[in-house]
Amino acid sequence: MTRADADSAEQTQEQARQWLLRLRAGNASEADAEAFRQWCADHPQAAHRLRDTWSMLRVAAEELAQEEQSVAGIGTAQAKRRNTLRTSRRAFIGFAAAAGASWLALRPPLQLWPSVTDMAADYRTGTGEQRQVALSARVSVELNTQTSVDVLPAKVAARGVELLAGEAEIDAQAPSLRRVGLVEPVTVVAGRGRMHAQVARFNVRRTGNETCVTCISGTVAFEHPRRRLALQAGEQVTYDDRNVQPLSRVDPAAVVAWRRGVLVFDGVPLSEVVDEINRYRRGRLVLRNAALGRNRMQAQFPITKLDDVIDMLGRLYGAHVTRLPGDIVLLS
CATH class of the missing domain: 2.60.120.1440 (Jelly Rolls)
Known part of the structure; x- marks a missing residue:
């Protein structure tokens, strides 16, 4: 590795540390989330390492959860083992977060990935x-x-x-x-x-x-x-x-229309429609126009067709739809 390469790698490492501090502060804005996604696109190797860290944490937590569930609810000895596993699982996740994944895990910006609290749940x-x-x-x-x-x-x-x-x-x-x-x-x-x-x-x-x-x-x-x-x-x-x-x-x-695979909106502001879409769709739909968000909607949407719904919202309100990497969509 040349001196220039070493300097570049160190600079990328420092940028990662800065992202750690910014995202962990808990006040990341939509612009921060967009900038973070762009940083990942510009530094694919560094981003890949971050995703690997998060993936390993998630898989390990889910394996521990499955082990816990397999012994749940059968007798006193099994109940004690269940509580022990629950404690161990949460301790593991807490350790993993403190060891290096905490900036990704504790307060994910705009709920772009599951938090440690979510992953520590029984289900x-x-x-x-x-x-x-x-x-x-x-x-x-x-x-x-x-x-x-x-x-x-x-x-x-x-x-x-x-x-x-x-x-x-x-x-x-x-x-x-x-x-x-x-x-x-x-x-x-x-x-x-x-x-x-x-x-x-x-x-x-x-x-x-x-x-x-x-x-x-x-x-x-x-x-x-x-x-x-x-x-x-x-x-x-x-x-x-x-x-x-x-x-x-x-x-x-x-x-309970969600049980039928449908989202129902009865005179709901578009800003709330966007929030609801974000619960079901991977990535993030970002509303960048407050006036647009005040429009009210009367509609029913199939949960499986939310990308089509986003395009329809653009046509219906004359909004501009911008698609970014990571399934982030800007509606302005």
């Missing part, structure tokens, strides 16, 4: 992925895209999960006639809210610090330091750590 889904988790013979949890949940310890609830981020539909079916007297409620924790239901279907969505709970059928008991109430079918409550909004009536079919 999670990637962008555009959905999966079902069975808590018992009659209780199941359907995870929507970009969702992370932890199974609640037995001392907290016999059956239940904590929704860390994303969206889930909980289905607690009626027991068989032979077991009608043995109905254990399912518990869902999200932020400072707690939901209990014996026989019900309900949807819980957590975005940042805000959580929205919609009762699809049955009755859901809701608890929060600020308020307690019972949700009936078609009722919805939204809350954060400090406040609980008034109860409202909604169309449950529209709330």
Whole structure:
């Protein structure tokens, strides 16, 4: 290696360190994200090493999660082993982050990749992925895209999960006639809210610090330091750590349209439409025109056709669509 090559490699290393500091600060802007993507394109070898680091961390965490799930819920000894694995898995991820992947993992800019918190969850889904988790013979949890949940310890609830981020539909079916007297409620924790239901279907969505709970059928008991109430079918409550909004009536079919592979927007600002698209589509759709974002939409989109939807938005509003590497699209 010549002196010039060595200097160039050292400069690239320094740039990587600067990106580490900028992204880890937690206040990266859309322009930062675009610049980071361009830096990766200009330095493919360095970017490849970063992706390898993140990939190894993800694979190792998922392997540990699979090992943990394979021994879950069968007897005291197995339960102890499950808790040990959970602790080990989180310790591993924390160590890996501290050792060199933390700037990628802890606060990913614009949610361009999963955070360490997401990866440490008992169950999670990637962008555009959905999966079902069975808590018992009659209780199941359907995870929507970009969702992370932890199974609640037995001392907290016999059956239940904590929704860390994303969206889930909980289905607690009626027991068989032979077991009608043995109905254990399912518990869902999200932020400072707690939901209990014996026989019900309900949807819980957590975005940042805000959580929205919609009762699809049955009755859901809701608890929060600020308020307690019972949700009936078609009722919805939204809350954060400090406040609980008034109860409202909604169309449950529209709330759970994602189960049918459809996104439904009823007079929603385009800025919120863009946010929703970003939950299901890899990369990032960036809205660069505030006035454009105030337009309201009445539409239904298939989740599998979101790139076509982006082009349609450009034509509908006369917006300019710019496609960048890494599936980043600018709408201006």
